[in-house]
């Protein structure tokens with residue numbers, strides 16, 4: 422076993438809310454049963470490879486800051502990739518995360534040709550398979566990076582040049598095969614540059630048609646190789662492009678419907694992407710369940726005053742409680758899970774800061790699960806909602822929904838009767854109620 426994280430000797434353990442040990446869980450108790458399932462089964466935590474192991478802290482204004490010896494290594498590219506993987510699996514094991522996620526380029530160095538890249542990738546998939554067998558860590562999802570290389574500056578499936586489409590297809594083919602071999606629970610397609618920077622040079626209809634063709638090919642390939650996981654699109658309204666076609670859950674749902682892809686693709690909802698699209702996290706989850714496209718979650722958070730995808734660790738129990746509430750109300754995860762698509766702040770340069778970020782986030786999600794499941798069990802919100810809509814089960818409501826009345830009949834009825842009186846929506850009372858469930862978790 423590698424020893425990149427020497428200051429953390431033991432696996433992180435649950436010590437309970439009274440513990441002052443910063444390297445212990447205070448709420449995440451993997452085996453604790455909540456509403457019929459263990460916390461581990463409910464939450465299905467995954468650590469992401471890209472921010473945690475493949476990023477050195479560089480931003481657009483400055484170079485890397487983080488202490489990541491496996492990145493800034495003088496070793497040959499494949500040897501460096503193996504060191505990076507050893508560090509990653511040491512971390513997964515010590516944290517006790519059951520799953521991880523990767524992009525092809527996170528785990529394997531790109532060569533000068535696609536053939537070289539494919540050879541490197543094959544070596545690293547063997548390596549990953551061995552680490553997974555040794556540690557028991559599983560793959561929540563794999564994905565191909567179709568946005569970093571200059572060939573994808575104009576998109577991948579939506580590139581104006583079919584040569585780039587073909588290259589992207591080759592990359593996804595390899596990565597989906599590898600994900601299948603590693604028993605990945607899902608496969609993600611984030612449309613990083615599937616959108617436009619300006620409409621002046623964009624044929625939007627052609628681009629959307631080509632994206633649909635690409636997705637049909639992915640679906641066909643999935644069936645051909647017998648991959649059983651879900652294929653997931655990850656809605657995001659913008660960044661890096663000005664406009665992305667998978668803007669939010671509603672836009673993805675309409676796209677899937679229009680191109681006859683419903684039932685084949687589902688969504689991976691990221692908290693910070695929901696915020697960027699102008700929606701609450703809970704709204705996106707509820708929309709996905711309503712449309713039958715819910716899949717998985719990228720758990721992170723933004724910042725109220727910075728308007729881009731900041732990928733902070735989730736720290737707000739209130740936001741996450743409302744999200745977990747919708748997940749539980751919808752029936753919970755099947756093959757999906759909670760992937761921490763999160764990165765350290767640039768000044769958190771120590772290696773063990775990675776532990777503090779993930780421990781806090783796992784505790785936030787565990788607290789949110791407890792509060793949400795108590796709220797659901799007590800029917801605290803559901804009862805009030807049924808009361809609020811009770812009229813729709815009465816005579817008038819069923820006449821309207823059953824279409825046994827019409828506009829003119831409703832006018833006559835309204836002319837003849839007294840004007841209806843509005844009742845209070847009681848939003849503040851409900852906000853206080855949610856706060857009480859959060860205060861009371863134990």
Ligand code: XLS
Nearest residue numbers: 564611655691719730762
């Ligand atoms: C970027 C996305 C990305 C996907 C995987 O904003 O969140 O990290 O999750 O390609």
Ligand code: NI
Nearest residue numbers: 691694730762
């Ligand atoms: Ni993101």
Ligand code: NI
Nearest residue numbers: 655691719762
């Ligand atoms: Ni993401």
